[in-house]
Amino acid sequence: MSLAHASPSVFEPSWTDAQVMERVTAVANGPLSDAAYRIDHEGHYPLEIMAALGRAGAFGAHLEASGSRYGLAIDAMRAISRSCGSTGFLTWAHDVCGLYMEQSGNPALNGDLLRTHTLGQTFGGTALSNPMKALAGIEKMLLRATKVAGGYRVSGALPWVSHIAPGQYCGAIAGVYRDDGSRSHEIMFLLRCTEEVVLRPCPEFSGMEGTSTWGVRLDNLFVGEDDMIADPAQPFIARIRAAFVLLQAGIAVGVAQGSIDSIREVEPLLGHVNRFLHDRPDELQAEFDELGARVAKLAQTPFDGSKDYLLDVLDARTQGAEFALRASQSALMHQGARGYLMSSAPQRRIREAHFVAIVTPAIKHLRWEMDRLSREEMPA
Secondary structure, eight states, X not given: OOGGXXXXXXXXXXXXXXXXXXXXXXXXXXXIHHHHHHHHHSOOOOHHHHHHHHHHTTTTTTSGGGTOOHHHHHHHHHHHHHHOHHHXXXXXXHHHHHHHHHHHOOHHHHSHHHHHHHTTSSOEEEOOHHHHHHHTTSSOOOEEEEEETTEEEEEEEXXXXXXXXXXXXXXXXXXXXOTTSOEEEEEEEXXXXXXXXXEEEOOOOSSOGGGOOEEEEEEEEEEEGGGEEXXXXXXXXXXXXXXXXXXXXXXXXXXXXXXXHHHXXXXXXXXXXXXXXXXXXXXXXXXXXXXXHHHHHHTTOTTOOOHHHHHHHHXXXXXXXXXXXXXXXXXXXXXXXXXXXXXXXXXXXXXXXXXXXXXXXXXXXXXXXXXXXXXXXXXX
């Protein structure tokens, strides 16, 4: 399939779920599937494929202008991750950046930039790995902001931020400090990767090399009102947190579904001996369908602010990561030596599943949050 003709270069909110999925799946099963090894292992950053996915409607379904169709956004991410977990992760980062811009209520972020972002004509990710852990009490906030006329000055460094490059952007959070060194609150802003922002290459990862992940350093960077997403940030994060986490389920179920595909692929040849393995394809498929139904139900109310809903989302995200780990390992076991080849899909999905398990919020972070929420007393 030609990337140039993936779909019209205009996102139509009137597109049905079936139309979007047909377009997205055509890109995922064609050019993306062909490029998966280059993306994961050789470090190809697939912006040309991301652009095609944008034209196909992959990045706009969850936005209010399209009816907040979170189920469709997760399904699109699943189809993408089924072919390539790295690109599924890029899709999630792109989707949540669009969510930040739309939910900010800032006209400067809700106009042309959000439109081009949704269409895959401009690109941006998220730098919330450290802030999410900092707000949970796991580590320190790494970006520091000082109030100045017309905005803030921000300094600090983040070790890894994905789906960014010179000229791109991402959502970021900084702690605002008083003159006495105490932190008053946090701000969330659109960090534009201009010449003032230093991007440093990360050490080589075991996979997912095509996610364009960089270390970021800011030195007294001015952030004005036009780039402000939320001030203060914590109420905003509390409002979007469940949607942020729930969208990641699309990566987990996509990697798991691709793993089930790999098991079924060798059934005609190896089924007679593979029947002695645990986690057979029909068993995994039944569990997959149950998880998918659970995620689909949660996707109907992504802004439900209740504690019980958030606990359900965190638990489903944990279940998705654990299931992706099991399914990917089972695929490697079922395929045997052919699955151990560096170029094989099962070998790649092992790395993708481990990434799903450690990316923020990691399984340990999710369990930490569930434990904390479970211990909180309900207000009178």
